[in-house]
Amino acid sequence: MVDARGYVCPMPVIMVKKEVEGKAPASLEVMVDEACAKENVTRYAESAGYKVTVTEEGADFKLVLTK
Amino acid sequence: MKKVNWFVIVAGVAVGLAALGLTLLGNPANMGFCIACFERDIAGALGLHSAAKVQYLRPEIIGLVLGSFIMSIGSKEFRTKTGSAPATRFVLGAMVMIGALVFLGCPLRLVIRLGGGDGSAILGLVGFVIGIAIGVMFLNKGFTLKRAYDGSPVEGSMLTSVMVGLLLMFIVAPTLFHFSKAGPGSMHAPFFIALGVSLIVGILSQKARLCMVGGIRDVMLFRDFKLLYGFVAIFITILIGNLALGRFHAGFVLQPIAHSSTLWNILGMVVVGWGSVLLGGCPLRQLILAGTGNGDSAVTVFGMIVGAAIAHNFALAGNPDSLNKAKALVVGGIGMNGQIAVIICLAALLLISIRNSRQEVQK
Numbered sequence: 001m002v003d004a005r006g007y008v009c010p011m012p013v014i015m016v017k018k019e020v021e022g023k024a025p026a027s028l029e030v031m032v033d034e035a036c037a038k039e040n041v042t043r044y045a046e047s048a049g050y051k052v053t054v055t056e057e058g059a060d061f062k063l064v065l066t067k
Numbered sequence: 068m069k070k071v072n073w074f075v076i077v078a079g080v081a082v083g084l085a086a087l088g089l090t091l092l093g094n095p096a097n098m099g100f101c102i103a104c105f106e107r108d109i110a111g112a113l114g115l116h117s118a119a120k121v122q123y124l125r126p127e128i129i130g131l132v133l134g135s136f137i138m139s140i141g142s143k144e145f146r147t148k149t150g151s152a153p154a155t156r157f158v159l160g161a162m163v164m165i166g167a168l169v170f171l172g173c174p175l176r177l178v179i180r181l182g183g184g185d186g187s188a189i190l191g192l193v194g195f196v197i198g199i200a201i202g203v204m205f206l207n208k209g210f211t212l213k214r215a216y217d218g219s220p221v222e223g224s225m226l227t228s229v230m231v232g233l234l235l236m237f238i239v240a241p242t243l244f245h246f247s248k249a250g251p252g253s254m255h256a257p258f259f260i261a262l263g264v265s266l267i268v269g270i271l272s273q274k275a276r277l278c279m280v281g282g283i284r285d286v287m288l289f290r291d292f293k294l295l296y297g298f299v300a301i302f303i304t305i306l307i308g309n310l311a312l313g314r315f316h317a318g319f320v321l322q323p324i325a326h327s328s329t330l331w332n333i334l335g336m337v338v339v340g341w342g343s344v345l346l347g348g349c350p351l352r353q354l355i356l357a358g359t360g361n362g363d364s365a366v367t368v369f370g371m372i373v374g375a376a377i378a379h380n381f382a383l384a385g386n387p388d389s390l391n392k393a394k395a396l397v398v399g400g401i402g403m404n405g406q407i408a409v410i411i412c413l414a415a416l417l418l419i420s421i422r423n424s425r426q427e428v429q430k
Contacts, residue, residue: 006148006214008347008356008363010281010288014206017289035144036276044289059146 004041005033005060012037013044016065020048030063038063072293078275079297083304085264086179087312089127092256096314096323097183100127100268101176102350103167106368107375107384108252109233112244115372116379120250124237126262128354129230134269135358136227142274147223149362152212155419156363159342160370161377162412163350166338168375168384169401169409170194171325173350174279174339178298182305186319187327194333196283198340202420203287206344209425215363223360226368234262251324273359278352280343320396321388328400331385331409335401338412345420383408 002019004012012032019028028050032038038061042052050065086099098104104121111122139145167173170191172180177195180188202210236243237258247253255261271277275297282295309315320327343349346367348356353371356364378384386399401409 006151006216007211008148008151008215008361009276010206010285010347011211013289034146034148035142039276040291043291043293047289047291 001029001031003031004037005031007037008034009036009040013040016041016044017048020045020050020065025065026067028065030065031057031060032063033060035061037061072275072296075275075277075293075297076300078271078277079300080304081271082175082268082277082297083182083301083308085268086301086305087308089256089261089264090314091312092260093254094256094261095251095254097180097185098172098176098251098324099179100265101172101179102128102131102354103164103173103371103375104171104176104251106164106350106371107168107379108247110372110375111252111379112246114245115376117245118379118384119252120247121252121379122245122247123252123255124233124244124246125255126234126237126258127265129234130262130265131269131272131351131354132227132230132358134266134271135273135355136224137266138270138273139359144273145223145360147218147220147360147362148215149218149222151215151363152423153363153366155212155423156346156367157370157373158415159346159419160353160367161374162415163339163342163346164371164374165378165383165408165412166335166342167350168378169335169405170332170339171385171387174343175301175349175351177336178279178301179305180322180325182302183309183323184315184317185322185325186317187322187325187332190329190332191336194336195340197333198337198342199280199283199344200287200340201337202341202344203284205420205424206288210345210420210423211425212345212423215361218362220360222362225362226354226357226365269355269358272351273355276352277355279349280340281348281352283340284344320398321390324387326385326388326399328385328398331401331406334409334413335385338409338416341416341420342412345416345423378408381408
């Protein structure tokens with residue numbers, strides 16, 4: 001689980017990239033709190049070969065990345 | 068990441084057209100849209116510095132913030148975020164402004180100058196890329212200004228409120244402000260046309276997340292070209308527009324409001340690129356983020372305005388190339404004060420970068 005709430009871009013993508021490159025998880029949950037971060041993390045994750053499903057949780061977004 | 072994001076290209080073309088149009092309507096040459104120059108002019112209009120040639124209440128800054136605010140309310144993206152190292156951001160904002168005024172332009176004007184044939188801007192681009200690369204290196208080493216937190220809507224709309232206040236003051240009592248009678252500050256498009264144009268640019272920039280630093284940074288970090296397309300779209304639009312209008316004048320010296328001092332063009336933009344990466348976005352992006360409720364970006368903008376005042380009060384800003392009475396070239400650039408300031412900024416950036424990198428933070 002990567003909690004990138006409160007961080008502006010590019011920090012959320014850097015946090016996800018570090019997790020993906022370090023551990024290559026089959027699935028990863030990411031929390032972000034702005035639309036820009038949601039878009040950028042999604043774009044990065046898809047380029048890294050993940051499928052991304054987004055659900056809104058209150059004012060935040062939960063992204064589930066799966067291989 | 069191969070998919071082209073067309074909206075960012077549309078936004079880039081719109082920014083380019085706006086810059087061309089506003090120049091035709093009266094804004095200074097190769098300065099249709101310059102965030103640093105226009106915040107500097109606002110600092111002058113408020114009497115924060117007394118450089119008589121650069122004082123005007125630029126409606127472009129007001130319009131960009133209001134456009135972003137309107138768009139973020141409409142798309143329900145407005146959310147107050149604040150508390151991510153605001154004092155550091157204020158200082159970084161001031162340093163980015165000093166670097167930009169040494170070069171004579173923010174990253175947006177860098178692109179506009181390139182599109183006008185200004186060869187000295189290539190030096191600025193070199194410095195800008197170097198600065199971004201240094202910033203990216205520290206991002207990869209874990210640099211962070213820590214997270215922000217939710218805040219009240221009053222905090223999130225503070226810069227927007229200040230901009231509305233300035234607009235109302237301009238309408239009700241324009242004589243309160245200092246306005247240049249000569250020089251770049253005296254050259255401007257009609258106030259309300261510029262306000263309307265920049266309102267649209269603000270809306271598009273918010274939607275497209277347009278960022279001059281982000282384009283090069285994201286390619287270095289993630290091989291993500293989305294924002295770079297916006298950067299390139301602005302350049303191509305300006306280039307074609309200037310060629311069509313007969314305003315493309317290729318050359319290295321005596322370019323409009325620019326100097327050809329090699330080292331300081333480069334180092335000025337190193338400060339801008341590096342500082343902007345640490346801040347998470349270029350001066351344009353800071354205005355847009357502030358409009359969407361980011362209090363830290365609002366603090367950055369205030370820092371930039373103060374940085375502009377410092378730059379002119381202490382004679383740090385660049386002087387354009389000129390001709391003397393014998394029609395010989397006098398290469399512009401910066402004086403000793405400016406050179407010392409750039410070196411102090413670089414040292415401060417290094418210190419801020421190292422001390423906020425994760426290994427240091429975790430000690």
